[in-house]
Amino acid sequence: MRSLVFAFLFLVPPLVHAQPPSAAQRYESLLKTLQSTRKSADHAAYLAAALDYRDFRNSSPTTLMTLARAYALSNDIPSALATFRQFIAMGQSSGEFLTSPDFAALRSSPQFTELAAAMRANESPLSRSSLALSLDSLTGLIAEDVDYDSASQSFFFSTVLGKKIFAATSDGHLREFASPPTNLPLLAVKVDPARKLLWASAVGLRNFAGVPESTQARSVLLCYSLSSGKLLRRLDGPPGATLGDFAVAPDGDLFLADNDGALYKLPRDSSVFERLDHGEFVSPQTPALSPDSRLLFLPDYLRGIAVLDLESGALRWLDAQGKFALSGIDGLCFSNGNLLAVQNGTSPERVVLFSLDSSLSRIISETVVERATPTLGDPTHGVLVSGGFFYIANSGWDTLDDHGVLKPNSKPSAPRLMRFPLP
Numbered sequence: 001m002r003s004l005v006f007a008f009l010f011l012v013p014p015l016v017h018a019q020p021p022s023a024a025q026r027y028e029s030l031l032k033t034l035q036s037t038r039k040s041a042d043h044a045a046y047l048a049a050a051l052d053y054r055d056f057r058n059s060s061p062t063t064l065m066t067l068a069r070a071y072a073l074s075n076d077i078p079s080a081l082a083t084f085r086q087f088i089a090m091g092q093s094s095g096e097f098l099t100s101p102d103f104a105a106l107r108s109s110p111q112f113t114e115l116a117a118a119m120r121a122n123e124s125p126l127s128r129s130s131l132a133l134s135l136d137s138l139t140g141l142i143a144e145d146v147d148y149d150s151a152s153q154s155f156f157f158s159t160v161l162g163k164k165i166f167a168a169t170s171d172g173h174l175r176e177f178a179s180p181p182t183n184l185p186l187l188a189v190k191v192d193p194a195r196k197l198l199w200a201s202a203v204g205l206r207n208f209a210g211v212p213e214s215t216q217a218r219s220v221l222l223c224y225s226l227s228s229g230k231l232l233r234r235l236d237g238p239p240g241a242t243l244g245d246f247a248v249a250p251d252g253d254l255f256l257a258d259n260d261g262a263l264y265k266l267p268r269d270s271s272v273f274e275r276l277d278h279g280e281f282v283s284p285q286t287p288a289l290s291p292d293s294r295l296l297f298l299p300d301y302l303r304g305i306a307v308l309d310l311e312s313g314a315l316r317w318l319d320a321q322g323k324f325a326l327s328g329i330d331g332l333c334f335s336n337g338n339l340l341a342v343q344n345g346t347s348p349e350r351v352v353l354f355s356l357d358s359s360l361s362r363i364i365s366e367t368v369v370e371r372a373t374p375t376l377g378d379p380t381h382g383v384l385v386s387g388g389f390f391y392i393a394n395s396g397w398d399t400l401d402d403h404g405v406l407k408p409n410s411k412p413s414a415p416r417l418m419r420f421p422l423p
Contacts, residue, residue: 020281043074053178059091059302059320060327062393090325093122127370133417140412147191187244198224209404219243257284288334299329331381348372389420
């Protein structure tokens with residue numbers, strides 16, 4: 001039957017233009033090409049694929065490591081060293097450069113010892129923040145997101161395994177705020193202060209322990225009264241969407257990231273999700289709005305930070321400039337011309353402040369807030385409060401395997417809420 005279908009397609013002119021491949025499809029295609037060319041030892045083809053991979057992912061550190069490998073296997077040691085320098089300049093480190101046979105020729109270079117020392121320096125602990133709260137009662141529950149309500153002076157936390165929302169005052173008093181009726185992992189939690197509401201997303205994570213197959217790949221938005229904790233609205237997300245992160249605009253509109261590739265807008269008091277993306281995302285994370293609500297900064301876990309003009313619909317990517325690691329971002333906040341990024345997909349994991357130019361179109365510098373400390377663990381999200389950036393450290397995600405099951409010999413410890421004073 002398949003051959004007959006193909007023959008029919010060639011005989012009948014197409015009625016509609018074929019849709020271009022999505023970013024996720026392009027990503028999968030690039031991975032397959034990288035794997036096949038490396039396996040066949042076709043070094044020229046592998047190098048070409050590595051260059052395409054770097055360009056697609058906007059020079060993320062992982063792609064630079066792949067490209068350095070391709071140059072080394074092609075015996076282009078100067079280019080391999082130059083790419084290795086970029087990787088180091090981005091504050092990254094990987095043991096593969098020190099041990100993999102692919103980099104043997106690189107390690108023979110006289111320059112390698114100095115570069116390896118610079119790479120190891122990226123692993124040194126650094127912290128410009130202090131402990132705000134130790135969240136002992138959330139140990140083992142996987143604290144995912146945090147937001148703040150200035151009226152009640154309370155922080156709100158979502159929990160993945162706890163499947164509840166908790167509230168904490170600045171003196172550390174923690175209480176259960178809501179136990180949603182969905183019995184699904186809770187991911188995003190956001191306060192709408194003008195309307196005195198709290199929004200949360202419950203998500204049926206795929207292949208995740210405790211999530212029945214019938215509820216997987218399903219998202220539910222929940223809206224609560226901040227004062228009473230009463231559930232006011234419940235909305236099912238678009239079919240198959242994983243609404244793991246979102247932001248609330250000053251006018252009450254929601255911008256929601258489907259971690260499987262889409263971006264939606266939910267206008268205030270509406271139940272209709274409007275899709276905004278250009279098919280350019282693989283795994284979008286926490287959106288962050290500019291003060292005038294014109295620009296939406298959207299980190300893609302694999303591709304870096306996109307900037308979407310909400311008036312024109314134009315989308316562009318911030319340039320890594322060969323020195324800024326912009327992938328692996330989970331949480332993102334905008335503050336006074338700066339982007340505060342929580343990166344649990346870099347090596348080492350870290351929290352960083354990226355300063356933008358006056359046009360908000362280019363990064364001009366970075367400040368590492370915290371990296372490689374014994375208590376950072378897997379950081380997740382943060383919130384701006386009274387001149388400080390408060391973020392979750394030691395969330396507990398690193399104690400779980402890919403299916404949400406506690407790893408053997410892992411012992412969860414208390415999550416921490418850290419405070420970084422903004423410049």
